Amino acid sequence: MAREATADVGLIGLAVMGQNLALNLADHGYRVAVFNRTTEVMKHFVATEKPPGGLVGCETVQELVASLARPRKVILLVKAGPAVDEVTKELIEAGMEPDDIVVDCGNSLWTDTIRREKEYAGRCKFFGSGVSGGEVGARFGPSLMPGGDPDSWKHLEPIWKAIAAKVDEKTGRPIESYAPGKPVVGGVPCTTYLGPNGAGHYVKMVHNGIEYIDMQLIAEAYTLLTNLLGMKPPELSEVFDRWNDGDLDSYLIQITRDIFAQHDPVHQEGYLVDYVLDAAGQKGTGKWTSVNALDMGIPASSIAEAVFARCMSALKEERVVASKHLDGPRRAHDERRDELVAAIRDALYCSKICAYAQGFELMREGEKEYGWSFDFAAIAGIFRGGCIIRARFLQKIMEAYSRDNGLVNLLLDPYFGDQIQKGQRSWRKVVALAATTGIAAPAFMSALAYYDGYRSERLPANLLQAQRDYFGAHTYERTDAPRGTFFHLDWTAPGRPQVEIRRP
Numbered sequence: 001m002a003r004e005a006t007a008d009v010g011l012i013g014l015a016v017m018g019q020n021l022a023l024n025l026a027d028h029g030y031r032v033a034v035f036n037r038t039t040e041v042m043k044h045f046v047a048t049e050k051p052p053g054g055l056v057g058c059e060t061v062q063e064l065v066a067s068l069a070r071p072r073k074v075i076l077l078v079k080a081g082p083a084v085d086e087v088t089k090e091l092i093e094a095g096m097e098p099d100d101i102v103v104d105c106g107n108s109l110w111t112d113t114i115r116r117e118k119e120y121a122g123r124c125k126f127f128g129s130g131v132s133g134g135e136v137g138a139r140f141g142p143s144l145m146p147g148g149d150p151d152s153w154k155h156l157e158p159i160w161k162a163i164a165a166k167v168d169e170k171t172g173r174p175i176e177s178y179a180p181g182k183p184v185v186g187g188v189p190c191t192t193y194l195g196p197n198g199a200g201h202y203v204k205m206v207h208n209g210i211e212y213i214d215m216q217l218i219a220e221a222y223t224l225l226t227n228l229l230g231m232k233p234p235e236l237s238e239v240f241d242r243w244n245d246g247d248l249d250s251y252l253i254q255i256t257r258d259i260f261a262q263h264d265p266v267h268q269e270g271y272l273v274d275y276v277l278d279a280a281g282q283k284g285t286g287k288w289t290s291v292n293a294l295d296m297g298i299p300a301s302s303i304a305e306a307v308f309a310r311c312m313s314a315l316k317e318e319r320v321v322a323s324k325h326l327d328g329p330r331r332a333h334d335e336r337r338d339e340l341v342a343a344i345r346d347a348l349y350c351s352k353i354c355a356y357a358q359g360f361e362l363m364r365e366g367e368k369e370y371g372w373s374f375d376f377a378a379i380a381g382i383f384r385g386g387c388i389i390r391a392r393f394l395q396k397i398m399e400a401y402s403r404d405n406g407l408v409n410l411l412l413d414p415y416f417g418d419q420i421q422k423g424q425r426s427w428r429k430v431v432a433l434a435a436t437t438g439i440a441a442p443a444f445m446s447a448l449a450y451y452d453g454y455r456s457e458r459l460p461a462n463l464l465q466a467q468r469d470y471f472g473a474h475t476y477e478r479t480d481a482p483r484g485t486f487f488h489l490d491w492t493a494p495g496r497p498q499v500e501i502r503r504p
């Protein structure tokens with residue numbers, strides 16, 4: 001049966017994220033054609049949900065393509081990887097035309113998006129968009145990070161702006177509504193065009209790298225509060241509730257507060273968090289961020305540390321054995337309770353600033369490497385609502401980059417420099433205490449090392465260069481010669497003169 005081409009947008013992949021994004025679109029009046037590999041899932045979805053814009057159930061990809069108004073716009077919410085190519089090829093075979101748009105909304109590797117845009121050019125416009133905010137975000141307003149062909153963006157922009165999370169224009173605080181069929185009216189949408197090809201997926205990847213370190217820092221604050229002060233979940237919940245009322249105000253602090261308040265649903269007493277096994281999983285976006293930082297030579301050390309912290313946690317059985325063999329110090333200290341809680345808060349905040357400094361520095365290098373041109377204030381702006389790292393202090397990051405889009409590092413912004421200045425005594429105290437009491441706090445420590453490294457006019461890398469030259473004639477530059485002039489000394493031959501090495 002021939003389909004009338006009346007649907008505004010198509011969506012493939014009806015797992016929870018796909019279903020929720022389809023409902024979000026339809027809540028904003030868009031008629032959404034939906035397809036899922038398992039037809040029963042699609043049928044059940046269409047039979048159960050009756051959102052305002054309407055859903056058009058499609059049993060085949062051909063039906064979906066036939067039901068779309070031109071230029072066709074099809075959103076993919078399928079597993080990142082080969083499935084994206086498989087579905088795109090199916091769509092092309094089913095009749096997509098050169099100006100029709102396929103939008104990959106999964107957590108795809110940005111280089112795949114760059115490759116796909118080229119590979120499918122002339123057959124369809126392949127577009128990438130990061131989507132952050134989990135299931136609830138997809139349903140009621142995610143942060144959307146689009147990148148791809150600018151002409152295709154013109155067709156997507158109104159849709160993206162409609163379904164994205166909204167923040168208040170003046171305060172930058174999220175405006176939220178969790179009522180189906182009653183989306184937020186007004187506000188600034190948390191989406192902006194980020195650049196061509198893989199720019200959107202790149203920014204989403206860095207968002208996830210920041211998400212990893214944000215979460216790890218919170219986890220370290222938890223272990224310090226627990227191990228140094230003996231705090232139990234109800235008290236931890238109160239502490240996080242207080243912390244949420246200030247610079248640390250963020251989605252991740254809020255959910256942490258709520259997690260600590262959750263009783264165990266299995267046992268009569270106790271809290272669920274105490275029963276959750278301490279072995280963290282990961283799907284790879286934090287690792288991609290770290291690998292990219294290593295590839296580009298950017299010291300995003302705390303982001304990488306957060307990935308390694310998950311790797312360490314996953315060695316559960318080994319750790320259990322090691323805990324019986326390897327000694328550490330006693331966890332004794334003479335800090336006052338309220339002072340230590342405040343110091344841990346400061347350590348968390350200062351480390352968080354360093355984490356964002358690393359993430360934004362990485363994006364600055366990424367834009368050079370891939371020929372993009374990021375508006376960093378706009379990126380901070382779309383992180384203010386909808387996404388997992390949404391936080392009050394993103395307004396401050398936005399303001400910092402609005403003052404100077406060329407800001408080399410967030411730490412050099414006067415506001416953030418001042419914040420670190422205020423918190424660094426406590427931060428150092430907490431890191432020292434973690435070391436002397438034997439509590440693993442790798443992200444706090446790494447962030448502090450990043451800060452101290454970054455503010456060091458002179459690092460001991462002179463010795464590294466001397467060593468490299470000693471054993472491998474790798475040459476060195478001199479403090480008393482212009483940069484880019486290289487020398488070598490035969491360190492084992494006394495009296496041999498230093499030679500200048502001309503590089504081609």
Ligand code: 6PG
Nearest residue numbers: 132133134208282283284285388
């Ligand atoms: C988001 C999240 C999401 C991510 C999960 C799981 O922005 O909504 O980043 O995209 O998939 O957080 O990531 P890990 O399994 O790697 O922790």
